[in-house]
Structure formats: structure tokens, C-alpha cells
Amino acid sequence: MSDVSAYDPIASMYHALWFDWYLPSAMPALERLFFSRVPMGARVLDVCCGSGHVTKELVRRGYTVAGVDNSVELITLARQHLPSARFYLQDVRNLDLPERYEAALSTFDSLNHILTLAELRTAFHAIHTQLQAGGIFVFDMNLPEAYAIDLKQWSVDIHDNSVGLVRGEYDVAHGRARTELVWFARSTGDCWLRKHSIVQQQCYTLAEILASVQAAGFKQIHAAPAESLGVRTELGYGRVFVSAIA
Numbered sequence: 001m002s003d004v005s006a007y008d009p010i011a012s013m014y015h016a017l018w019f020d021w022y023l024p025s026a027m028p029a030l031e032r033l034f035f036s037r038v039p040m041g042a043r044v045l046d047v048c049c050g051s052g053h054v055t056k057e058l059v060r061r062g063y064t065v066a067g068v069d070n071s072v073e074l075i076t077l078a079r080q081h082l083p084s085a086r087f088y089l090q091d092v093r094n095l096d097l098p099e100r101y102e103a104a105l106s107t108f109d110s111l112n113h114i115l116t117l118a119e120l121r122t123a124f125h126a127i128h129t130q131l132q133a134g135g136i137f138v139f140d141m142n143l144p145e146a147y148a149i150d151l152k153q154w155s156v157d158i159h160d161n162s163v164g165l166v167r168g169e170y171d172v173a174h175g176r177a178r179t180e181l182v183w184f185a186r187s188t189g190d191c192w193l194r195k196h197s198i199v200q201q202q203c204y205t206l207a208e209i210l211a212s213v214q215a216a217g218f219k220q221i222h223a224a225p226a227e228s229l230g231v232r233t234e235l236g237y238g239r240v241f242v243s244a245i246a
């Protein structure tokens with residue numbers, strides 16, 4: 001479980017390109033499932049927090065926030081941008097945090113990055129252990145429909161000092177998605193740095209996800225398609241939000 005994160009080489013790309021992408025679209029679902037149910041001041045854990053896009057909103061709403069992620073580069077960015085939150089460099093499959101939380105949130109299909117069902121169960125169990133009894137857990141994951149979208153074409157994002165390229169492929173037989181990312185960033189003068197990475201995700205059925213959440217000890221488990229919760233953009237397609245109680 002000590003794998004080097006595929007996000008490390010392209011952390012600055014992730015932070016720059018997806019900074020304001022997820023949250024505005026996901027907000028109706030998060031408002032309904034999480035923000036309206038978790039009182040201000042509660043101790044909240046942002047699971048797989050990345051560089052802190054959602055963590056920032058949790059801080060803004062007055063929660064006492066900790067974030068955990070296994071990318072050293074993303075956690076470094078998160079610490080720089082959000083000095084008031086606590087950040088831990090840990091693997092979600094093996095959490096060992098010094099306190100228990102009243103709520104946990106894991107956004108933007110982070111848990112699809114866990115590549116086997118057995119390890120997904122381990123991750124849910126670890127999150128359950130970090131929550132106090134009665135704590136709320138909300139997460140979203142991509143279902144098979146989301147991966148059916150063919151993303152084989154490169155999409156390109158050009159700025160004065162950076163160029164980002166992204167393309168995906170999906171191996172239907174193994175349920176494995178691979179996103180290839182290339183990041184050119186101007187360093188000095190005409191000198192550009194090139195970074196490259198491949199991020200993998202695993203596709204699970206809703207039945208597999210819900211059975212794993214239940215096996216980890218969660219109760220009152222509810223799942224809803226993102227679109228039914230008001231996530232209207234492409235982010236909503238094939239995505240499910242799940243809420244459960246520890």
C-alpha cells in the first residue's frame with residue numbers, strides 16, 4: 001500500500017485545471033446530502049482531499065477540517081493554500097488518524113482510484129473506523145455508464161505559461177479506466193518542463209459498492225444518481241452519490 005501516487009508528477013496540472021470544475025456542479029448534491037446535515041463547527045474529514053478544492057469549501061463553511069490524501073505533491077499544495085486545515089499524507093486503505101470525526105466526505109470519484117474490490121472494502125472499513133458512532137459519510141463514485149463515454153481524443157488546455165493534455169481509455173473487459181495526462185509548464189525563458197502520468201480508476205457496480213459499504217459496518221445507506229440530486233452538467237452522468245451512517 002505504499003505505492004507512489006500517479007498524481008505526484010502532474011499535481012500542479014491537477015490543481016490548476018480542475019480547481020473550479022467539480023464543486024459548482026456537485027454543489028446541489030453536497031448541499032442536500034452533506035452540508036444541510038452536518039452542523040457548523042463539526043469535525044469533518046475530507047477523504048482523498050487532493051490539493052484541497054473541496055476542503056476549502058468545508059473550511060469556508062465553518063467546519064473543523066482535516067484532509068487526507070496519499071499524494072505528497074497534492075498534500076503539499078493543500079497545505080500551502082489552506083493553512084487553517086490539517087492535512088495528513090496517508091493511504092485511505094490504511095488510515096491511522098489521531099482523532100475521530102463527526103463526518104467524512106470523499107468527492108470527485110476518488111474511491112474509484114482503489115483498484116480492487118477487496119481494497120475498496122478495506123478503504124470503507126478504514127473510513128468507518130475514523131468516524132465516531134453516528135457520523136455521516138458521503139461520497140460519490142463513477143458507475144459503468146460514466147466510463148462508457150469515449151474519451152480517446154486528446155483534450156487540450158492552453159494558457160500563456162502551461163499546456164495540459166488529457167485523454168482517456170476504458171478497458172471494458174476489466175472495468176479499468178486509464179487517463180493519460182501531459183503537462184508542459186514554462187520554467188525559465190523559453191525552457192519548458194514536461195510532466196507525464198497515467199491515472200487509473202476501477203469501475204464497480206452499484207451493488208458491489210453498496211455491499212462493501214455495508215460490510216464495513218455502515219448503516220442507513222442511501223444511493224442516488226447525481227442527476228436526480230440536481231447535478232446537471234456532464235459531471236452528473238453515470239455518477240452516484242452515497243450517504244451512510246457509521
Ligand SMILES: C[S@@+](CC[C@H](N)C(=O)[O-])C[C@H]1O[C@@H](n2cnc3c(N)ncnc32)[C@H](O)[C@@H]1O
Pocket residue numbers: 005007022047048049050051052053054068069070071074090091092093106107108109110113114
Ligand atoms: C480525482 S482526485 C479528487 C481530489 C479531491 N477530492 C477533489 O475533489 O478535488 C482523486 C484523489 O484521490 C487521491 N487518492 C487516490 N488513491 C488514494 C489512496 N489510495 N489513498 C489516499 N488518496 C488517494 C488522489 O491522490 C487524488 O487526490
